[in-house]
Amino acid sequence: REFSANVSHELKTPIAIIKGQLEGMIYQVGEYKDRDTYLRRCMKTTNDMEALVKEILSAARMGGSDFHLERTDLDISQMLRKVCQQFRGRMEDKQIELRMDIQPAYHYQGDRRLMEKVFTNVIGNAVAYSPVGAVITVTQKDEVFSVENTGVHIAEEDLERIFTPFYRVDKSRNRNSGGSGLGLYITKTILDHHEIIHNMVNTENGVKFTAFLW
Numbered sequence: 001r002e003f004s005a006n007v008s009h010e011l012k013t014p015i016a017i018i019k020g021q022l023e024g025m026i027y028q029v030g031e032y033k034d035r036d037t038y039l040r041r042c043m044k045t046t047n048d049m050e051a052l053v054k055e056i057l058s059a060a061r062m063g064g065s066d067f068h069l070e071r072t073d074l075d076i077s078q079m080l081r082k083v084c085q086q087f088r089g090r091m092e093d094k095q096i097e098l099r100m101d102i103q104p105a106y107h108y109q110g111d112r113r114l115m116e117k118v119f120t121n122v123i124g125n126a127v128a129y130s131p132v133g134a135v136i137t138v139t140q141k142d143e144v145f146s147v148e149n150t151g152v153h154i155a156e157e158d159l160e161r162i163f164t165p166f167y168r169v170d171k172s173r174n175r176n177s178g179g180s181g182l183g184l185y186i187t188k189t190i191l192d193h194h195e196i197i198h199n200m201v202n203t204e205n206g207v208k209f210t211a212f213l214w
Contacts, residue, residue, distance in 0.1 A: 071109050083119040087127050095129065103142065145213060
Protein backbone atom coordinates (compact mmCIF):
# COMPACT_ATOMS: atom_id res chain seq x y z
CA ARG A 1 0.00 0.00 0.00
CA GLU A 2 2.81 2.42 0.88
CA PHE A 3 4.58 1.57 -2.39
CA SER A 4 1.39 2.30 -4.36
CA ALA A 5 0.95 5.62 -2.57
CA ASN A 6 4.52 6.58 -3.41
CA VAL A 7 4.01 5.61 -7.06
CA SER A 8 0.94 7.85 -7.23
CA HIS A 9 2.86 10.75 -5.72
CA GLU A 10 5.82 10.31 -8.07
CA LEU A 11 3.62 10.25 -11.18
CA LYS A 12 1.36 13.17 -10.25
CA THR A 13 4.10 15.79 -10.48
CA PRO A 14 5.35 15.10 -14.04
CA ILE A 15 1.76 14.76 -15.25
CA ALA A 16 0.90 18.13 -13.71
CA ILE A 17 3.98 19.69 -15.33
CA ILE A 18 3.07 18.39 -18.78
CA LYS A 19 -0.57 19.42 -18.40
CA GLY A 20 0.37 22.93 -17.26
CA GLN A 21 2.80 23.47 -20.11
CA LEU A 22 0.36 22.18 -22.73
CA GLU A 23 -2.45 24.37 -21.40
CA GLY A 24 -0.11 27.37 -21.48
CA MET A 25 0.71 26.70 -25.12
CA ILE A 26 -2.92 26.14 -26.10
CA TYR A 27 -3.96 29.47 -24.61
CA GLN A 28 -0.67 31.19 -25.55
CA VAL A 29 -0.10 32.44 -22.01
CA GLY A 30 3.00 34.61 -21.56
CA GLU A 31 6.23 32.67 -22.04
CA TYR A 32 4.33 29.61 -23.25
CA LYS A 33 3.92 31.34 -26.63
CA ASP A 34 7.41 29.92 -27.29
CA ARG A 35 5.95 26.58 -28.31
CA ASP A 36 9.19 25.08 -29.59
CA THR A 37 10.90 25.48 -26.21
CA TYR A 38 8.02 24.09 -24.18
CA LEU A 39 7.27 21.22 -26.54
CA ARG A 40 10.86 20.08 -26.04
CA ARG A 41 10.42 20.38 -22.27
CA CYS A 42 7.21 18.37 -22.45
CA MET A 43 9.04 15.69 -24.40
CA LYS A 44 11.82 15.54 -21.80
CA THR A 45 9.31 15.25 -18.94
CA THR A 46 7.46 12.53 -20.87
CA ASN A 47 10.71 10.61 -21.41
CA ASP A 48 11.56 10.93 -17.71
CA MET A 49 8.11 9.64 -16.79
CA GLU A 50 8.47 6.72 -19.21
CA ALA A 51 11.76 5.77 -17.55
CA LEU A 52 10.11 5.99 -14.12
CA VAL A 53 7.21 3.76 -15.21
CA LYS A 54 9.70 1.17 -16.50
CA GLU A 55 11.46 1.19 -13.12
CA ILE A 56 8.14 0.85 -11.29
CA LEU A 57 7.13 -2.11 -13.47
CA SER A 58 10.54 -3.71 -12.96
CA ALA A 59 10.20 -3.39 -9.18
CA ALA A 60 6.64 -4.74 -9.27
CA ARG A 61 7.63 -7.79 -11.34
CA MET A 62 10.41 -8.71 -8.94
CA GLY A 63 7.99 -8.48 -6.04
CA GLY A 64 5.58 -10.94 -7.65
CA SER A 65 5.17 -14.52 -6.45
CA ASP A 66 5.87 -15.92 -9.93
CA PHE A 67 9.21 -14.12 -10.34
CA HIS A 68 12.25 -16.32 -10.94
CA LEU A 69 15.89 -15.78 -11.86
CA GLU A 70 17.33 -16.95 -15.17
CA ARG A 71 20.74 -18.03 -13.93
CA THR A 72 23.62 -18.55 -16.33
CA ASP A 73 27.41 -18.41 -16.19
CA LEU A 74 28.51 -14.76 -16.04
CA ASP A 75 31.94 -13.27 -16.62
CA ILE A 76 31.61 -10.62 -13.91
CA SER A 77 34.98 -9.06 -14.74
CA GLN A 78 34.00 -8.45 -18.35
CA MET A 79 30.56 -7.19 -17.36
CA LEU A 80 32.04 -4.67 -14.92
CA ARG A 81 34.46 -3.28 -17.49
CA LYS A 82 31.61 -2.90 -19.97
CA VAL A 83 29.45 -0.99 -17.48
CA CYS A 84 32.34 1.26 -16.44
CA GLN A 85 32.94 2.12 -20.09
CA GLN A 86 29.33 3.25 -20.44
CA PHE A 87 29.91 5.95 -17.83
CA ARG A 88 33.22 7.26 -19.21
CA GLY A 89 31.61 10.28 -20.85
CA ARG A 90 29.72 11.37 -17.73
CA MET A 91 32.84 10.90 -15.62
CA GLU A 92 34.88 13.06 -17.98
CA ASP A 93 32.20 15.77 -17.82
CA LYS A 94 32.61 15.88 -14.02
CA GLN A 95 36.39 15.37 -14.12
CA ILE A 96 35.98 12.17 -12.12
CA GLU A 97 38.93 9.80 -11.99
CA LEU A 98 37.99 6.14 -12.46
CA ARG A 99 40.19 3.51 -10.87
CA MET A 100 39.54 -0.15 -11.63
CA ASP A 101 40.99 -3.10 -9.75
CA ILE A 102 39.13 -5.94 -11.43
CA GLN A 103 40.28 -9.53 -11.15
CA PRO A 104 40.26 -11.10 -14.64
CA ALA A 105 37.85 -13.87 -15.58
CA TYR A 106 35.85 -14.03 -12.34
CA HIS A 107 32.66 -16.02 -12.99
CA TYR A 108 29.35 -16.19 -11.12
CA GLN A 109 26.05 -18.00 -11.70
CA GLY A 110 23.43 -15.27 -11.90
CA ASP A 111 20.77 -13.57 -13.99
CA ARG A 112 22.67 -11.67 -16.69
CA ARG A 113 20.17 -8.87 -17.26
CA LEU A 114 19.58 -8.26 -13.57
CA MET A 115 23.22 -8.40 -12.48
CA GLU A 116 24.13 -5.91 -15.20
CA LYS A 117 21.33 -3.73 -13.83
CA VAL A 118 22.92 -3.92 -10.37
CA PHE A 119 26.32 -2.80 -11.64
CA THR A 120 24.75 -0.04 -13.75
CA ASN A 121 22.70 1.26 -10.81
CA VAL A 122 25.56 1.24 -8.30
CA ILE A 123 28.20 2.76 -10.56
CA GLY A 124 25.70 5.23 -12.01
CA ASN A 125 24.69 6.27 -8.49
CA ALA A 126 28.34 6.87 -7.59
CA VAL A 127 28.81 9.05 -10.67
CA ALA A 128 25.60 11.01 -10.08
CA TYR A 129 26.35 11.84 -6.45
CA SER A 130 30.10 12.41 -6.68
CA PRO A 131 31.32 16.02 -6.76
CA VAL A 132 33.53 17.38 -9.53
CA GLY A 133 37.05 15.97 -9.27
CA ALA A 134 36.08 12.93 -7.19
CA VAL A 135 37.65 9.48 -7.46
CA ILE A 136 35.54 6.37 -8.07
CA THR A 137 37.17 3.01 -7.41
CA VAL A 138 35.54 -0.15 -8.79
CA THR A 139 36.98 -3.33 -7.28
CA GLN A 140 36.33 -7.02 -7.93
CA LYS A 141 38.47 -9.51 -6.04
CA ASP A 142 37.21 -13.09 -5.82
CA GLU A 143 33.64 -12.87 -4.51
CA VAL A 144 33.86 -9.26 -3.26
CA PHE A 145 32.59 -6.43 -5.47
CA SER A 146 32.77 -2.82 -4.31
CA VAL A 147 32.36 0.73 -5.56
CA GLU A 148 33.79 3.60 -3.52
CA ASN A 149 33.42 7.28 -4.37
CA THR A 150 35.23 10.11 -2.61
CA GLY A 151 34.16 13.59 -1.64
CA VAL A 152 30.77 12.89 -0.09
CA HIS A 153 29.36 11.21 3.03
CA ILE A 154 25.83 10.05 3.84
CA ALA A 155 24.17 10.79 7.19
CA GLU A 156 23.62 7.67 9.31
CA GLU A 157 19.84 8.12 9.29
CA ASP A 158 19.95 8.21 5.49
CA LEU A 159 22.14 5.10 5.31
CA GLU A 160 19.44 3.21 7.20
CA ARG A 161 16.89 4.09 4.50
CA ILE A 162 19.14 4.18 1.44
CA PHE A 163 17.52 1.07 -0.10
CA THR A 164 13.93 2.24 0.53
CA PRO A 165 11.84 2.87 -2.61
CA PHE A 166 11.64 6.53 -3.71
CA TYR A 167 14.02 7.62 -0.95
CA ARG A 168 16.49 10.33 -1.96
CA VAL A 169 19.41 11.28 0.27
CA ASP A 170 19.69 14.78 -1.19
CA LYS A 171 16.23 16.30 -0.78
CA SER A 172 17.16 19.08 -3.19
CA ARG A 173 17.41 16.50 -5.99
CA ASN A 174 13.92 15.92 -7.36
CA ARG A 175 12.70 13.18 -9.67
CA ASN A 176 14.01 15.15 -12.66
CA SER A 177 17.54 15.77 -11.39
CA GLY A 178 17.93 12.89 -8.98
CA GLY A 179 16.66 9.84 -10.85
CA SER A 180 13.62 7.72 -10.12
CA GLY A 181 14.43 7.04 -6.48
CA LEU A 182 14.09 3.33 -7.25
CA GLY A 183 17.62 2.47 -8.38
CA LEU A 184 19.03 1.26 -5.08
CA TYR A 185 15.73 -0.36 -4.08
CA ILE A 186 15.78 -2.40 -7.30
CA THR A 187 19.46 -3.17 -6.69
CA LYS A 188 18.65 -4.52 -3.22
CA THR A 189 15.73 -6.57 -4.56
CA ILE A 190 17.90 -8.16 -7.26
CA LEU A 191 20.68 -8.96 -4.81
CA ASP A 192 18.21 -10.38 -2.28
CA HIS A 193 16.81 -12.71 -4.96
CA HIS A 194 20.40 -13.86 -5.62
CA GLU A 195 20.96 -14.17 -1.82
CA ILE A 196 23.91 -11.78 -2.13
CA ILE A 197 24.81 -9.95 1.08
CA HIS A 198 25.42 -6.24 0.51
CA ASN A 199 25.84 -2.97 2.36
CA MET A 200 26.69 0.70 2.00
CA VAL A 201 28.89 2.48 4.53
CA ASN A 202 30.77 5.72 4.99
CA THR A 203 34.55 5.52 4.68
CA GLU A 204 37.21 8.03 5.66
CA ASN A 205 37.04 9.73 2.27
CA GLY A 206 33.55 8.95 0.98
CA VAL A 207 30.97 6.19 0.56
CA LYS A 208 31.46 2.51 -0.26
CA PHE A 209 29.01 -0.08 -1.58
CA THR A 210 30.01 -3.73 -1.17
CA ALA A 211 28.39 -6.97 -2.35
CA PHE A 212 29.56 -10.53 -1.63
CA LEU A 213 28.99 -12.83 -4.62
CA TRP A 214 29.20 -16.15 -2.78
